[in-house]
Amino acid sequence: MANDQDQILNDVTSGDYKYGFVTDVETDIIPKGLSEDVVRLISAKKGEPEWMLEFRLKAYRHWLTMEMPHWAHLEVPEIDYQDIIYFAAPRIKNPNSSEEIDPELRETFEKLGIPLNEQKLLSGFAVDAVMDSSSVKTTFSETLSEHGIIFCSMSEAIRNHPDLIKKYLASVVPYTDNFFATLNSAVFSDGSFCYIPKGVRCPMELSTYFRINAANTGQFERTLIIAEADSYVSYLEGCTAPVRDENQLHAAVVEIVALDNAEVKYSTVQNWYPGDKNGKGGIYNFVTKRGICRGKNSKISWTQVETGSAITWKYPSCILLGDNSYGEFNSVAVTNNHQQADTGTKMIHIGKNTRSHIISKGISAGVSNNSYRGLVKVLKGAENARNFSQCDSLLLGDKCGAHTFPYIEVDNPTAIVEHEATTSKIGEDQIFYCNQRGLSTEDAVGLIINGYAKEVLNKLPMEFAVEAQKLLQISLEGSVG
Amino acid sequence: MLKIKDLHANIKGKEILKGINLEINAGEVHAIMGPNGSGKSTLAAVLAGREIFEVTHGEILFNGKNLLELSPENRSREGLFLGFQYPIEIPGVSMVNFMKAAVNEQRKYRGLEPIAPSDFLKLMREKKELVEIDSALTNRSVNEGFSGGEKKKNEIFQMAMLEPKLAILDETDSGLDIDALRIVANGVNKLKRPDNASIVITHYQRLLDYIVPDYVHILYNGKIVKSAGKELALELEEKGYDWIKNGE
Ligand SMILES: Nc1ncnc2c1ncn2[C@@H]1O[C@H](COP(=O)(O)OP(=O)(O)O)[C@@H](O)[C@H]1O
Ligand SMILES: [Mg+2]
Numbered sequence: 010m011a012n013d014q015d016q017i018l019n020d021v022t023s024g025d026y027k028y029g030f031v032t033d034v035e036t037d038i039i040p041k042g043l044s045e046d047v048v049r050l051i052s053a054k055k056g057e058p059e060w061m062l063e064f065r066l067k068a069y070r071h072w073l074t075m076e077m078p079h080w081a082h083l084e085v086p087e088i089d090y091q092d093i094i095y096f097a098a099p100r101i102k103n104p105n106s107s108e109e110i111d112p113e114l115r116e117t118f119e120k121l122g123i124p125l126n127e128q129k130l131l132s133g134f135a136v137d138a139v140m141d142s143s144s145v146k147t148t149f150s151e152t153l154s155e156h157g158i159i160f161c162s163m164s165e166a167i168r169n170h171p172d173l174i175k176k177y178l179a180s181v182v183p184y185t186d187n188f189f190a191t192l193n194s195a196v197f198s199d200g201s202f203c204y205i206p207k208g209v210r211c212p213m214e215l216s217t218y219f220r221i222n223a224a225n226t227g228q229f230e231r232t233l234i235i236a237e238a239d240s241y242v243s244y245l246e247g248c249t250a251p252v253r254d255e256n257q258l259h260a261a262v263v264e265i266v267a268l269d270n271a272e273v274k275y276s277t278v279q280n281w282y283p284g285d286k287n288g289k290g291g292i293y294n295f296v297t298k299r300g301i302c303r304g305k306n307s308k309i310s311w312t313q314v315e316t317g318s319a320i321t322w323k324y325p326s327c328i329l330l331g332d333n334s335y336g337e338f339n340s341v342a343v344t345n346n347h348q349q350a351d352t353g354t355k356m357i358h359i360g361k362n363t364r365s366h367i368i369s370k371g372i373s374a375g376v377s378n379n380s381y382r383g384l385v386k387v388l389k390g391a392e393n394a395r396n397f398s399q400c401d402s403l404l405l406g407d408k409c410g411a412h413t414f415p416y417i418e419v420d421n422p423t424a425i426v427e428h429e430a431t432t433s434k435i436g437e438d439q440i441f442y443c444n445q446r447g448l449s450t451e452d453a454v455g456l457i458i459n460g461y462a463k464e465v466l467n468k469l470p471m472e473f474a475v476e477a478q479k480l481l482q483i484s485l486e487g488s489v490g
Numbered sequence: 491m492l493k494i495k496d497l498h499a500n501i502k503g504k505e506i507l508k509g510i511n512l513e514i515n516a517g518e519v520h521a522i523m524g525p526n527g528s529g530k531s532t533l534a535a536v537l538a539g540r541e542i543f544e545v546t547h548g549e550i551l552f553n554g555k556n557l558l559e560l561s562p563e564n565r566s567r568e569g570l571f572l573g574f575q576y577p578i579e580i581p582g583v584s585m586v587n588f589m590k591a592a593v594n595e596q597r598k599y600r601g602l603e604p605i606a607p608s609d610f611l612k613l614m615r616e617k618k619e620l621v622e623i624d625s626a627l628t629n630r631s632v633n634e635g636f637s638g639g640e641k642k643k644n645e646i647f648q649m650a651m652l653e654p655k656l657a658i659l660d661e662t663d664s665g666l667d668i669d670a671l672r673i674v675a676n677g678v679n680k681l682k683r684p685d686n687a688s689i690v691i692t693h694y695q696r697l698l699d700y701i702v703p704d705y706v707h708i709l710y711n712g713k714i715v716k717s718a719g720k721e722l723a724l725e726l727e728e729k730g731y732d733w734i735k736n737g738e
Contacts, residue, residue, distance in 0.1 A: 437542075442578040444562035445538050445571075446588070446648065447595035456591060460582025460631065 026282055027483075029252030032117040032222050035100040036141065041225065042091045045069060048195050051096050055164050058171065068184040068194030075188045081322055081351035082380040082412055086256070088293065093258055095196045097223035098143040114145055121249060122476075123218045134245075134472075135160055137201040137217040141226055144199045149213065159204035160215055163231050166202035173204060177235055181264035181301045181328070189260040189295040189322075193229045197262065200230035205240040205271075214243050214470055219261075221250035221281070221292070227258040234264070236271035238304060243274040245473055248317070250282040253290050256319060257282075260295045269304030269331065274312070276469050278477050281317035283484070286375075288347025291319025298325035299355075302334030302363075310337035311354065312468045314477040316484040319348060324382065326355035329363035329391075336365040341462040341477075343484050344377035344409070353383040353414075358394035358424070367398040370462050373409035374485055380412040387424040394424040402432045403461055405454070405485065455482030491516050491687050492537075492656055497548035499536050506532045508712035510548070514656070517684045521698055521723060522691045524709035525731045530691045531575055533709065534660045538572040539565050553655065567599035569655030573645035573662050575691075580632040585644070588632050589614070589651050596652060617650040621677045638665040646677040653681070657688040663697040675700030695727035710734055 039050055048069045052062040077088070103111040110125060118125050118138050125138055125146045135149035137160065144162030153160050159170060167174050184194040201217040221228050236242055250257065259281060267273050275298075284291025294317075300309035311325035327336025338354035356365035365385065373379040379402070387394045402411035415428050435457050443453030459466065459478050466474045492514040499507040506529045514520055522530055536543050537550070539562035550557040557565060580588070593613070594604045605613070618628060623643050633641050642662050649657050662674055678688065678701050690701055698706075698720065706722040707714045715734060716722065726734075 436578070438578050439580055441538075441540055441562060442574065442580070443588075445566050445574075446592035446652070447563050447566040447599070448591055449561075449563050449595075452591065452595075456583050456588070457580060460580055463582040 026252060028121060028249035028280065029282060030120070031251045032099075032113055032140075034111055034113045034117075034222070036223050037096075037098045037100065038094055038223060038226070039096045041094050043093070043095060043196070047095055051196055051198070054096060054098070055167075057167055060171075060175065061167055064179070064184065065195050068191050069196075071185055072188070072191040072195055075191060077188050081382070082378065082414070083320055083322060083349050083351050085293070085320060088258060092225070094223065094226040095229070096198060097141040097226040099140050099145070099222065101143065101145055110146055114140065117220070117222075118145070118218065121218065121220065134214050134216055137162060138220070139199050139201075139217060139230060140220045141198070141223050141228060144201075147201075153211070153213070156209050156212065157206040158209060158211055159202065161202055163197070163200040163202050163233070166233070170202070170204070173235065174202075174233070177233055177264070177266055179264075181266060181299045182262050182297050187297060190262050190297040193231060193260050193262045193297070196227075197229045197231035200232040200261070202232070203234045203242060203244065205236045205242045207237040208239045209237075210240065211242040214245055216245035216247065219246070219248040221257060221259065224253060225255065225257070227260065229259075230261045232261070232263040234266070234273055234275070236265075236267045236273045236307075238269040238271060241272045243470065244276070245470065246275070246277045247280070249280050250292055252282055252285075256291055256293055258293050258295070259318075261297070263296070263298040263325075265300030265309055267300065267302050267304060267307035267309050267334075270306045271304060272308040273300065274310050275300070275325070276473060277313040277315075278469075278473055278480065279313065279315045279317050279321070280480060283317050283348050284319040284346065286346050288319070291348070292317065294318035294321045294323065296323040298323065299328065300326070300336070301328040302331050302336060304334070305331040305360070306333045307331050308335045308337070310339070310468070312339040312465065313341070313352075314465070314469070314480065315340065315342040315350060315352060316480050318350075321350040321352055323352045324354055326357070327365065328357045328359065329365065330359045332360040333362045334360055335363070338365075338367045338369070339465040339468045340368070341370045341372065341465045341481070342379055343372045343481060344374070344379040345484055346375040346377060348375075348377045350378070351380045351382055353381045355384040355386070356396060358385075358387040358391040358396070361390065361392040362394070363391055364395045367396070367400070368464055369398075369400045370465055371400075371402040371411050372405070372458060372461070372481075372485070373402070373411050374405035376408045378410040378412070380414060382414040384416040384418070385426055387419040387421050387426065389420045391421050392423050394421060396424075396426045398428045400428070400430045401461070403458070404432065404434050451482070454485060458482065458485060491553060493549075493551040495549040497536070497550065498546045499532060500544045500546055501532070501542060505546070506543070506712055507536065510712075510714060512707065512714065514687050514689065516687055518687050518704045519682070519701060520687070520689050521703035521706045522689060522709055523693065523706060523723065523726060525735070526693070528709045529712045530709055531660055534572055534658045534689075534691060537565075537658060538562060538570065563595070564599075567596055571649050571652055571654035571657045573649060573657065573659040575660040575664070577633045577636075577641040577645055579634045581634050583632050585628040585630060585632055586614070589628075589648065592648070593651060613651065617647055620650050620680060621647045622673050623647050639667065639670040642666055642674060643670060646674050650677060650681060655686050657681075657686070658691070659688065660691045661693060662690075663692050663694065671697065672700060695723045698723045708734055
């Protein structure tokens, strides 16, 4: 990583959101609004079996009885759920072209750095590319299937692997879980499905790239990862959206199941459109991510770099059920201009000797608000549970806010729970020191920020870490000096 | 190389530099001495472009350019180096990355390509030996957890890496034991060339046993009150600063 630093610094020249373009592709869009009929229509468009529709309807009916939660440290404008389009699928094959994928779509993903052509892809990466409500293409599916690994879109999984879906979907995040998860259960579009069989170490990084394209559309993806006993997988998620004046809703659900001795690493670089400098537009990101370490000695780690979205509401969590299981949460959350983030994790210790580790690095600039919210819960039976949490906040300027809300509930006297927190500012003397060695103020800030976030960035796979470093610097450009 | 004419500077409305005149030519070593609070660090900071100091009057020419018009980073890229009296810590940023970024900025300014990784490592090794700094330090974060002496050596190391035209060393000797002092002085002496110059700010004559200056200036109460050859340092050592103060 050392060698990339200066290249990154040189590369980054403009502070604009680089992914704000719109793809002109024929899209199958249903009318705005939400009703039972719309839920039926989505299910029909996807050609789903009856049991899936039943699940959706159950969720929808339950959702009608719920209210949006207001406990987060966020100011969320009223969302009109009848003013959203719940299904928009780009036409994947252009009838005038012999290619399997519409060249417009292929080009879009290429522009985003995700070539859909297997030869052009980074070696060691398999990608599921999702635009709006549909998966465009999943690469390397065949190579992976030689190992018994299933990596496909959720729609495909519902059709081809109904037994696994019936067994695991909503087993970690039930359809009644929370307002946004319930909404997702009713209207979810596409997302990825991964199944790693017993004893298999997944030979490549699996990743999903989510792209919102159509206007006035919500994205409701659903991802499910199952790691059977003694298996391993590293999974990456990236996302971007066009620049638009109106806000767009993104309400995803991710579920992870890890059985005995299995390990799942889940990394996210979240770069949804954050809105402009005055707070106009941007994605509302309300996401439920949860993993269960069901087996003994299993491990789940969440690593996230959050730079995008106007509003982020997200708490990737681990339920540590199996004895000796381990949960990890590593987060860098940046807010600039008018962005708001309320993010953190929940570690629920149920099994004996369960351990969890939390590192949260918040960076706030502009007039933004950045909150860490974390729950460490140790249940009665969790003998010798251990948790360590480190929550740091870095402030750029004096108009932004940083807040920490740690909740600790311990019901077993043998548990040890430790929490450390710091708040700091980038010193004018640090910047001057860098200036004196020839670095511009922007580059100095980038360097200092990346230093601050290093512990978390180091947890990302190499290629992602480089990307994330650039992003951190870009999202804070213009906020100092 | 450097021409300072009637330089006045304020901090928070209080005048600290009250008319400095100084001329430094290539190949020379100048020592600036003076009691605490006389404005030595302020002069160094003004030369490096620290914004909290406001220049209210005067002119500074650096290799023919108006120094006061240049940003701090461009002064550095023009070849001005400041060894800080109190080096700053930057957690999480490794010395290696920091130096690489710095070296490449200097190169970019001169229209050169970024340095090849192998050349960079070679350069690092060479300069580390020169200042007898060990790899454990350069692999750590910038100045983080360094002892006082290590921080000072690290400043000389950075100077060696950047090969400035004019190096200003602000009390690089203070807080050093004799071994470290010898290493620091040795570094400065080895880097001396006919086409560069240095300003050594010090409180004690001690350093000047190792770095022999061409000129010694005494700064007192924001003004240079006396300039002479190296013998002035010895005189100061003998008589202390009081005769200067009383002489006012
Ligand atoms: N940041 C600052 N704020 C206010 N006064 C300062 C600051 N830095 C220096 N000074 C004042 O400027 C004067 C000269 O300080 P300095 O240049 O550090 O002296 P020296 O390096 O010769 O000991 C002192 O009176 C000091 O108090
Ligand atoms: Mg001083």
